[in-house]
Amino acid sequence: GIKLGTGGLIRAYGGCVANAIKEIGRVEVKKQEGIKLSLTYPQYQNLAIFLQSHQLQEIDTEFLEQVTTYIYLDSENIESILANLVEFYHGKITFEKAGHKIIEVPF
Numbered sequence: 001g002i003k004l005g006t007g008g009l010i011r012a013y014g015g016c017v018a019n020a021i022k023e024i025g026r027v028e029v030k031k032q033e034g035i036k037l038s039l040t041y042p043q044y045q046n047l048a049i050f051l052q053s054h055q056l057q058e059i060d061t062e063f064l065e066q067v068t069t070y071i072y073l074d075s076e077n078i079e080s081i082l083a084n085l086v087e088f089y090h091g092k093i094t095f096e097k098a099g100h101k102i103i104e105v106p107f
Contacts (some may be wrong), residue, residue: 019040027104032072032090034098039067051090054081059103072103 037058039047043087044067051057051071061069078097085093 026107028107029069029102029104030074032102032103032105033078034070034072034079034101035085036096036098037067037069037071038094039069041067043067043093044069046064046088051086054084056081070098072101 037047045101047058047069056071056073058069058091061067071081085095
């Protein structure tokens with residue numbers, strides 16, 4: 001600290017924090033509604049396309065006889081996302097609401 005001085009330390013630590021935030025990214029912690037999806041393996045292969053187009057991510061995926069995964073989103077978007085899922089899979093998808101969860105949402 002003596003060699004850098006107060007200003008040098010502030011710049012050094014400030015630069016480290018800025019780089020860490022840039023690397024990690026910023027998130028917002030919020031309560032979101034869950035949807036539990038039950039998919040066949042061929043359906044699951046196309047899920048990434050749907051999620052990416054709606055800026056969603058899956059959580060807690062299980063691979064058994066079928067694939068079970070959860071997506072979480074703002075409650076005001078639930079009905080439109082469910083309608084889009086039904087359209088995307090031509091009505092051949094099983095889902096149910098899965099309650100609330102605190103999620104870190106990137107922004």
